[in-house]
Amino acid sequence: MSIPNDAAHPNPLAHAPSATRALLARLHAASLAQESSFDLRAVPADTFRTAVADKFIALDEDKCQFVYQLLRATGARAIVEAGTSFGVSTIYLALAAAENAAALGGDAVVIGTEHEPEKAERARAYWREAGTRAVDVIDLRVGDLRETLASGLGQIDFLLLDIWTPMALPALKLVQPHLRPGAVIVADNPVASAKGYAELFDYVRAPGSGFTSINVPYNNGLEMIVYYPPK
Template identity: 40%
Template sequence: MNTLTTTPLAPLLERLFNEAATSGSSAATIGAADRARLFDSKTEYLDLYGRMKDLWLPVSEKTGTLLYMLARGSGARSIVEFGTSFGISTLHLAAALRDNGGGRLVTTEFEPSKVVRARQHIEAGGLADLVEIREGDALKTLATDLPETIDLVLLDGAKAIYPEVLSLLEPRLKPGAIVVADNADMCPEYLQRVRDTAQGYLSLPFDEDVELSVWVGRTKQVG
């Protein structure tokens, strides 16, 4: 069974990717200097993404397929996503949960208008029973009531706080849990962490701007 390639999800995703490709960008109203500063800021990211509230910011079709494959192949039942946007990546992950026999996807989005649209898309895809969207700042919405264990994580929100979001989730990662970070090259601090084997990850880049990591656990100190 492959929910990703059947109705209603396949035509829905085709439509959403087409809409994303032809949509305008409110980012054009932000000056280059401001944009660079805001993307790097750990305190002003809400301002940045508020200004870009009309931007789709989706994963690529290739990355979406990768997400489905990783979640499906690993038998994931518990997934956490940072950055719902309009729900394209959420749909790919929830489709894998459906085909794995069920599970729970906790995702978070601070922009209310995007939450509304994402919920509509998830309903249209027939996957609403698998998805919980938490509205607000992920540093707050993902600080409590997490799944007991997490099989897979997608980081695709404000790049500057990838390390902080990962720190919230890390205590719940099961051995072998997969962490996918989109546009990870925009957060050197995150890359330094997951590429340091002493921090408990095996990690490598995928398709230019995606970092694919596996949690293996930190080596215990002897003596």
């Protein structure tokens, strides 16, 4: 959802460069306009990939601001994003990771994944336009996440699952061995896409899994999962 960011709803990115905030506002508006002109859930499975190949489907602005704030709170510097699309949420992840590295030391990295090469190109173009060096921390891997996330991950602090639901569990399983104790995983739309997420939630909620999970009640839900590897 778009939010007013008035006195009652402060924007945690108020300090970000004005060019960055202007770009984010423009991209969220474009994403919402697209979404109001088609129903994602009505797209037949066999044409789904082509039907959405030119769509943003960006993480809602209020959820992006929450994720940014969560990243600042947890000091996350190594982040994986499963599902980058045109790279809107990625800008929030990069800002937080770069600011955390500047405050706490160490290196920042945001590993993004996108299997549509044209979408990856658009994402890179927006990042060039973003007006912040924070985007330099993004390592965008173009291809199927089952390959792009199979190697080259160091210790990971945070995983954003903003991906078609059948890919959520494969992404988590690839990243799980790299998650630091106390790592956070956020999955979008757990209420609206409860059926699609059934396998992920069975896995996460299984006794002894090491995961704890809560739904933050944003529009369509936002699942926040914390991982401590079982001893």
